[in-house]
Every structure is written in structure tokens, then in C-alpha cells.
Amino acid sequence: MAGVKTLTVVGSGTMGHGIGQLAAMRGIDVRVFDVDAAALDRAKAGVRTSLDRFVKKGTLSPQESDDVLGRMSFVSDLAKAAGGAEVIVEAVPEVLELKQKVFTDLDAIADPGTLLATNTSQLSITAIASATEHPERVVGMHFFNPPVMMRLVEIIRGTLTSDDMLERTVALAEQLGKESIVCQRDTPGFITTRAIMALRLECIRIYEEGIASMEDLDKAMRLAFNHPMGQFELNDYNGLDIALQGSRNLREAYGERFAPPPSLVARVAAGRLGRKTGGGWFDYPSE
Ligand SMILES: NC(=O)c1ccc[n+]([C@@H]2O[C@H](COP(=O)([O-])OP(=O)(O)OC[C@H]3O[C@@H](n4cnc5c(N)ncnc54)[C@H](O)[C@@H]3O)[C@@H](O)[C@H]2O)c1
Incomplete structure (x- = not known):
């Protein structure tokens, strides 16, 4: 198969x-769409900064870096961005109603054969697809941050996703140089969010029970399991509020084993959300 030649991203934030x-680094012509013109400017600057790092490291030549940017256009008109694309990957904020609205619009604009993928971390693919006339072409394509570095793509089959679209998504992940896994049932937290939340919540409980310090728990994850970071340190990066929301969503689906630990609830109530607020599990006075 020739592979994908044109791809559109909807939502140009951290992930988009x-x-x-x-x-674009894999030779695909890319259109990036956002409703916010300032976000498009930031996206372009972010790509340039990242490409500069590759050039500095010697992984890309200056010419190759220019070529990558040359393959990308930053567009503020959805019809222009989405029309004719072989694949559209949605990366707008994690709000079901917002994603549904975007998919209704994309379904109307995109060519009939276009694969519509969502980068949601935990919303139901089936619920997002229900906003379209063609739910069989909607697939979960969960990238990790930062997408250019992280090796995995988690692919999620919605209840009505066709085998053909799922296969195309697996092939696309390979074309992008990624390893993939397939979550065969559209269940809350899929594979990765469910597994990491179980580990995170258990680490918090061990700490709450006075069995070990947060420092020792992080050390255990790093040195016993070769994780690059412990769960407390990592959670300070990605936000205690996000963890609390995730825990509540998973509790609703799977019961008390995902119930939010009191120390997590208390920190979020106190506004200690992690590095972004100067402290979460640990303190970051200079940030
Ligand atoms: N940040 C992460 O680490 C991470 C990792 C994996 C998956 N995700 C998922 O990726 C998605 C995007 O997350 P993010 O962190 O990039 O968010 P973000 O807030 O950084 O970016 C979202 C972008 O979408 C734009 N947007 C809002 N409404 C829009 C619309 N109707 N049409 C087009 N653009 C619109 C916003 O202007 C913003 O630029 C979410 O579903 C999130 O759960 C995030």
C-alpha cells in the first residue's frame, strides 16, 4: 500500500x-486547523523549536527541517483544512460535547473514505462517533506526549468501527514510525490510562497508610521497575486535577478500586495541582 499522503490535524495545542x-517528518503533507489564530501561531513556533532541537542534535539537516515545515500549513478555515484529507486526527480539549460537535462538522466536510481519528485519552470513541452519519470510520488514535518522541500509539476500536478503518489506523501508526497496541473494546480508560491510574492510586494509598514516603515510592518505581519517573513526580508534571478527574471517571466504570484517595482530593481542593501551580505532591518554589 502506498501509505497516507495527506493528513489534517484539528486542534493545534500540545498534542495537535x-x-x-x-x-510531516514522515513525508506526509499536513494541514493544522485551530479555532484560535493565536494557538496556530504558537503551534508553528512550537514545531520550529522542536525541529531546531533535531538540527542541533544532528538528527535532521537544516534543509530537512525546512522541508518538514514546508509540508505543513496552518489553516483557520475548517473546510479548507479538512476537505480532501485522507486522514483527520482530532486533538481538541477533552470535552465530549465539543468533540461530538467537531465530528459532526468533519463528517459533513470530509471525503467519504476519510479516516476520522480522535486523540482522546479516555472518552468513549463510540459516543464521539455517534455524532456522525458514518461511525464505522471513527477510530481512537491515542498518541502520547510528546508525539514526536513517544514510541506508542494506542488504537481503540469503537463499537461500530469497521475492520478496514482499524487496519488503516494500524498501518498509519507504522507509517509514522510508531509501535501500536489495539484496545479491542471501547472501555473507560482503554488500556494505558486504566493501567497507569491503578498504579498511581495504589502508590498514593501506600503513602497514605504510612508505609513509605513519596520519595521512596518514586525511587521504587524508578529503580525496581526502570520507570523513568515515579508516580508522584510524574503526576506533578501532568496535573493532580487530571488524575482526580481520571480517578472519578474510572470509579464510575469499575467501582471502588479506582476511588480517589483522600490526599489527592485534599491537594486538588487546596489548589495544589502540580508544577503548574508551584506544588502538588512536592514543592517547586521557583516555577
Ligand atoms: N496533553 C497530553 O499529555 C495528552 C496526551 C494524550 C492525549 N491527550 C488528549 O489530546 C486532546 C488534546 O489535548 P491537548 O493537551 O493537546 O489540549 P490543548 O488544550 O493543548 O489544545 C487543544 C486545542 O484545541 C483547540 N480547539 C478548541 N476547540 C476547537 C475546535 N472546535 N476546533 C478546533 N480546535 C479547537 C484549542 O484552541 C487548543 O489549541 C485531548 O483529548 C487530550 O485528552 C492529551
Whole structure:
């Protein structure tokens, strides 16, 4: 198979611009769309900064870096961005109603054969697809941050996703140089979010029970299991509020084993959300 030649990203934030850059680095013509013109400017600047790093490291030549940017266009008109694309990857904020609205619009604009992928971390693919006339072409394509570096793509089959679209998604992940796994049932947290939340919540409980310090728990994850970071340190990066929301969503689906630990609830109530607020599990006074 020739592979994908044109890909559109909808939502140019943290994930969207990275997914676009990744595709352009693999020779695909990319259009990046956002409702916010300032976000498009930031996306372009973010891609340039990232490409500069590759050039500095010697992984890309200056010419190759220019070529990657040359394959990317940053567009503020959805019809222009989405029309004619072989694949569209949605990366707008994690709000079901917002994603449904975007998919209704994309379904109307995109060519009939276009694969519609969502980068949601935990919303139901089936619920997002229900906003379209063609739910069989909607697939979960969960990239990790930052998409150009992280090796895995988690692919999720919605209840009505066709085998053909799923196979095309697996092939696309390979074309993008990624390893993939397939979550065969559209269940809350899929594979990765469910597994990492179980580990995170258990680490918090061990700490709450006075069995070990947060420092020792992080050390255990790093040195016993070769994780690059412990769960407390990592959670300070990605936000205690996100963890609390994830825990509540998973509790609703799977019961008390995912119930939010009191120390997590208390920190979020106190506004200690992680590095972004100067402290979460640990303190970051200079940030
Ligand atoms: N940040 C992560 O580490 C991460 C990792 C994996 C998956 N995700 C998922 O990726 C998705 C995007 O997350 P993010 O962190 O990139 O968010 P973000 O807030 O950085 O970016 C979202 C972008 O979408 C734009 N947007 C809002 N409404 C839009 C619309 N109707 N049409 C087009 N653009 C619109 C915003 O202007 C913004 O630029 C979410 O579903 C999130 O759960 C995030």
C-alpha cells in the first residue's frame, strides 16, 4: 500500500501540533486547523523549536527541517483544512460535547473514505462517533506526549468501527514510525490510562497508610521497575486535577478500586495541582 499522503490535524495545542509535526517528518503533507489564530501561531513556533532541537542534535539537516515545515500549513478555515484529507486526527480539549460537535462538522466536510481519528485519552470513541452519519470510520488514535518522541500509539476500536478503518489506523501508526497496541473494546480508560491510574492510586494509598514516603515510592518505581519517573513526580508534571478527574471517571466504570484517595482530593481542593501551580505532591518554589 502506498501509505497516507495527506493528513489534517484539528486542534493545534500540545498534542495537535506534535502529531502534525510527526506526520510531516514522515513525508506526509499536513494541514493544522485551530479555532484560535493565536494557538496556530504558537503551534508553528512550537514545531520550529522542536525541529531546531533535531538540527542541533544532528538528527535532521537544516534543509530537512525546512522541508518538514514546508509540508505543513496552518489553516483557520475548517473546510479548507479538512476537505480532501485522507486522514483527520482530532486533538481538541477533552470535552465530549465539543468533540461530538467537531465530528459532526468533519463528517459533513470530509471525503467519504476519510479516516476520522480522535486523540482522546479516555472518552468513549463510540459516543464521539455517534455524532456522525458514518461511525464505522471513527477510530481512537491515542498518541502520547510528546508525539514526536513517544514510541506508542494506542488504537481503540469503537463499537461500530469497521475492520478496514482499524487496519488503516494500524498501518498509519507504522507509517509514522510508531509501535501500536489495539484496545479491542471501547472501555473507560482503554488500556494505558486504566493501567497507569491503578498504579498511581495504589502508590498514593501506600503513602497514605504510612508505609513509605513519596520519595521512596518514586525511587521504587524508578529503580525496581526502570520507570523513568515515579508516580508522584510524574503526576506533578501532568496535573493532580487530571488524575482526580481520571480517578472519578474510572470509579464510575469499575467501582471502588479506582476511588480517589483522600490526599489527592485534599491537594486538588487546596489548589495544589502540580508544577503548574508551584506544588502538588512536592514543592517547586521557583516555577
Ligand atoms: N496533553 C497530553 O499529555 C495528552 C496526551 C494524550 C492525549 N491527550 C488528549 O489530546 C486532546 C488534546 O489535548 P491537548 O493537551 O493537546 O489540549 P490543548 O488544550 O493543548 O489544545 C487543544 C486545542 O484545541 C483547540 N480547539 C478548541 N476547540 C476547537 C475546535 N472546535 N476546533 C478546533 N480546535 C479547537 C484549542 O484552541 C487548543 O489549541 C485531548 O483529548 C487530550 O485528552 C492529551
